[in-house]
Amino acid sequence: MQSLNLPVCAPPADFATEAWVFIRVIDNFGDVGVGWRLSCLLAEFLCLRVRLWIDDVGALDRLVPERAVYQAQIVVEVWQDDEAVVQRQLADVTDPVLVIETFGCDLPPAVLARMAECRPLWLNWEYLTAEDWAVDLHAMPSLQANGLAKYFWFMGIDAASGGLLREADYVAERAAFLQQPGLQQAFRQRYGLPLRHNGRLWLVFAYAAVCWPQWMLMWQQADTPITLWLAGGQVIDSLRAAQVIAPDALQQDGDVLVLDKLTLVRIPFVPQAAFDRLLWLADAAIVRGEDSFVRALWAGLPFFWHIYQQDDEVHIHKLHAFWNRATAGWPVGLREAFMALSDDLNGTGSLDGSGRVRAWQNLCASWQIWVKLAAVWSEMLHAQDSALEKLARFSHLPLK
Ligand SMILES: Cc1cn([C@H]2C[C@H](O)[C@@H](COP(=O)(O)OP(=O)(O)O[C@H]3O[C@@H](C)[C@H](O)[C@@H](O)[C@H]3O)O2)c(=O)[nH]c1=O
Incomplete structure (x- = not known):
């Protein structure tokens, strides 16, 4: 079975370096499919521990029934539309160096406030397209209300696009x-x-x-x-x-x-x-x-x-x-x-x-x-x- 490779440069057990990935499941398996694959690859390629915020854990369980195997590298947080819950979740977690919102899923205010303090790299991971405008917009920044730039990441087939998700092996x-x-x-x-x-x-x-x-x-x-x-x-x-x-x-x-x-x-x-x-x-x-x-x-x-x-x-x-x-x-x-x-x-x-x-x-x-x-x-x-x-x-x- 194809599986996540444990990073060779595995950081110490307390993982000082964390990425946060946010997924809202709209329908089907596309959002969770891309979000999970991206999370695995962040852990595999960039040796980051991933905190995966997802509003529908059931969809993830369907796609990744064995997900407990990955819990050292990918911590799943249930993303609820309740700011008090999000505040509590944020209380004990490490600051991220990278935050990825998938498909423009709008981050919770408490997360935006935390990001204003710790200033991670912020990406909006966009839908795949081979259209020219996406290549032009790829990696362009957009200044946000919390003072950070959000960069648009357009996956694509052009060498100048954001590329495609692929496992090393x-x-x-x-x-x-x-x-x-x-x-x-x-x-x-x-x-x-x-x-x-x-x-x-x-x-x-x-x-x-x-x-x-x-x-x-x-x-x-x-x-x-x-x-x-x-x-x-x-x-x-x-x-x-x-x-x-x-x-x-x-x-x-x-x-x-x-x-x-x-x-x-x-x-x-x-x-x-x-x-x-x-x-x-x-x-x-x-x-x-x-x-x-x-x-x-x-x-x-x-x-x-x-x-x-x-x-x-x-x-x-x-x-x-x-x-x-x-x-x-x-x-x-x-x-x-x-x-x-x-x-x-x-x-x-x-x-x-x-x-x-x-x-x-x-x-x-x-x-x-x-x-x-x-x-x-x-x-x-x-x-x-x-x-x-x-x-x-x-x-x-x-x-x-
Ligand atoms: C058939 C099958 C698919 N899969 C996986 C492969 C993919 O990761 C996932 C299917 O995702 P997709 O191919 O993207 O198709 P999808 O139709 O499920 O997802 C869609 O969701 C919409 C919200 C998006 O806007 C669409 O662009 C699209 O991504 O399901 C399995 O894991 N097991 C299976 O048996």
């Missing part, structure tokens, strides 16, 4: 897993994942959407067999709502449904530390949100992005900004098929039933090229500094 972990069938078998058994599959294996972790019945039809009508590992439940909910599957189908983890050449498998929710392994076992993926998107990038496999919907089509700009960059050098036929399907998946574009099947067949006809291009893109990103390496430079905190 990621590549070694992936190689070890892929080279050892025994590890793969043990992983499948542990989570009740089928040992074999029919055709190409896709991991599908996506949102509920009206496109799913149409995509199921597309897969059934295509020439090639395909197996979908359905994670997270929302795609299954959409299929059930559209009466594409019977009310009692795919109810339990491990349930399988075969529809012609299409095999659907409901898979369990795994701890975040195991999520990468689902991607490593798959030939391709549909991912959603931000964290699973970045994990698919690291895995280096072909994938679609079912992006989190925002008002005013903001998400479509984000989607296009990323794929316009990533697919710039692709062969025209592959790029057109991919872009048409990507738009269709995200509720825009103009494919009808036969156009969808044709696009899918064109994509499959260029499969090996797609696999290669996805790997090349991933390697290019692996060669860039990660977000934590960039943060170490920016903050002058020592890197492990």
Whole structure:
């Protein structure tokens, strides 16, 4: 199991150096997913003890059921909307050298007052985007009412952006897993994942959407067999709502449904530390949100992005900004098929039933090229500094 590496330069037991990370869980697993991963990496790369303030510990427990293992490095504080409680929590804690509010989650007044005294580096950790404006705004300060500057940290794929979250041992972990069938078998058994599959294996972790019945039809009508590992439940909910599957189908983890050449498998929710392994076992993926998107990038496999919907089509700009960059050098036929399907998946574009099947067949006809291009893109990103390496430079905190 991938796990937090104990920092080699482990500070003494009383940890003089502390970072505070604040998370508000809005919905889904994105806020807690990024916030927890960031906390682990602060401990791993910068040898900081992290005090993680979170308003929904239940969401964290779902993602990190084994979190007690990390308690020496990551102390979890329940963040309540009660200033008196926050004041009490602050009474016994060390001053932080770094405070990160994730996704503009607005810090409590008592914390802002404490920061005015101890003057830590203050970051707002922003959503991921490949848009140019985010690169321009990355690391820009904004003067706040408590007299401190707050810096905006924009994760991104551009070398001048805030980078992407990546573990130091990621590549070694992936190689070890892929080279050892025994590890793969043990992983499948542990989570009740089928040992074999029919055709190409896709991991599908996506949102509920009206496109799913149409995509199921597309897969059934295509020439090639395909197996979908359905994670997270929302795609299954959409299929059930559209009466594409019977009310009692795919109810339990491990349930399988075969529809012609299409095999659907409901898979369990795994701890975040195991999520990468689902991607490593798959030939391709549909991912959603931000964290699973970045994990698919690291895995280096072909994938679609079912992006989190925002008002005013903001998400479509984000989607296009990323794929316009990533697919710039692709062969025209592959790029057109991919872009048409990507738009269709995200509720825009103009494919009808036969156009969808044709696009899918064109994509499959260029499969090996797609696999290669996805790997090349991933390697290019692996060669860039990660977000934590960039943060170490920016903050002058020592890197492990
Ligand atoms: C399927 C699965 C996911 N995961 C993890 C991987 C990720 O860390 C996390 C999912 O997070 P995301 O991919 O970001 O998708 P999400 O849809 O859950 O989160 C979203 O939340 C919104 C509030 C944000 O604004 C969105 O941009 C997005 O981040 O769940 C597991 O740990 N086990 C699992 O079995």
